[in-house]
Every structure is written in C-alpha cells, then in structure tokens.
Amino acid sequence: MADVQGEKSNDDRVVIKKYANRRLYNTASSSYVTLEHLSEMVKQGVHFVVYDAKTNEDITRTVLTQIIFEEEGRDGQNLLPIQFLRQLIGFYGNSMQAFLPSYLELSLATFAEQQERMRSQFAALGQGTGMGMYDEQIRQNLALFDRAMKMFSPFAYARPEEPAPPPKAAEPAPAASDDTLNELKKQMAEMAAQIEKLASKS
DSSP: OOOOOOOOOSSOOEEEOOTTSSSSEEEETTTEEOOHHHHHHHHHHOEEEEEEEOOOOOOOOHHHHHHHHHHHTTTTOOSSOHHHHHHHHTTTTTTTTTTHHHHHHHHHOOOOOOOOOOOOEEEEEHHHHOOOOOOOHHHHHHHHHHHHHHHHHHHTOOOOOOOOOOOOOTTOEEEEHHHHHHHHHHHHHHHHHHHHHHOOOO
C-alpha cells in the first residue's frame, strides 16, 4: 500500500488533492491513493483534508461520504439501518435539521468512548447478555432524544407512530426572543449532561 499519510496542513491534517480524473493524490509522497487508503487512514485515527486540485475547494465531506457509500456497498459491512437512513433523509429541510448534527456527533463520540468498556462487559457477561445491555442503552438514548426534540418544538418533531397535529393557520409562529434562545441553549446543555450521565453508567 502506498504511503498515504503525506503532506500535512498547518493544523496537522494530511493534505490530499483530487483531480478532474477523480484520482486522489498524496502531495507529500507524490503517489496516488484510493478511497480504500483513505478509509484505512480514518480507522487509524489519521486526520486528512481533501482539496479540489483545480478550485482548491475543501471537498473532505464529499469524499468521506463516498467512503461510507463504498463501505455500505460491501457484503456484511452495513452499519446504517434502512429505517435510520429514511429518518436521516427526512431531516433534510426539517425545522430540526440544525440540531441533528450536534446530537449525532455527541452520540458517536459517547459510543466511541464506551467501546473498550462495552467489549469488556460483553466478554464478562456473554454476548447475549451484553447485547441486552447495549439495547437498553440505545433505548435510553432514543428516549432522551425524543424528549429533547419535543422540548425544542413539540409540534415540529414527532416519531413515526406519533404524527404531528396539523398547524394552526390562524396563529403565525412567534419570533424567537433572546430569552427563548438562551433557554434553548440551557436545555441543550442539560441534554448533553444527561447523555454524559447515561454514558458514565456501567
């Protein structure tokens, strides 16, 4: 495999350039790399940034999405449940879209921090019991997410089994005041603290 670590930017991220022929070029090792190479870098904890060679536009998000697409296309490598994908697509353009990235980022960060502890628990208790504990953790996180979404907008968010009531045409939504925004920030902080508290439970 080619040396994919390559040149680093000022913040220690590896620099990769993508050319019009869709080839990815490592600017330090002067070698072409593939999406598979970049996937391995991610798994090894190596941070990289991808620029369009012509426009110098940062296209890291697009390339990471392509890596996920490639991984999901492999037999036995699927991580994203179909229902999750449907719900994720449903959030595009949704009034709660702005809150979802932070929630997903926090949830995955919490999961990553728990990996070693969960592996130990699975080994000690047996696979079946361990998965039961993991399922319970998922249910707790989903319940917390539901409460948070309804707290921010009781009519804008509803789970599939709880259809939202029709909006009242005669009552336009009031503009958010500074007090309202401050309250939302406070509630977001409380939600994060609750997630951390759940993650700290053995």
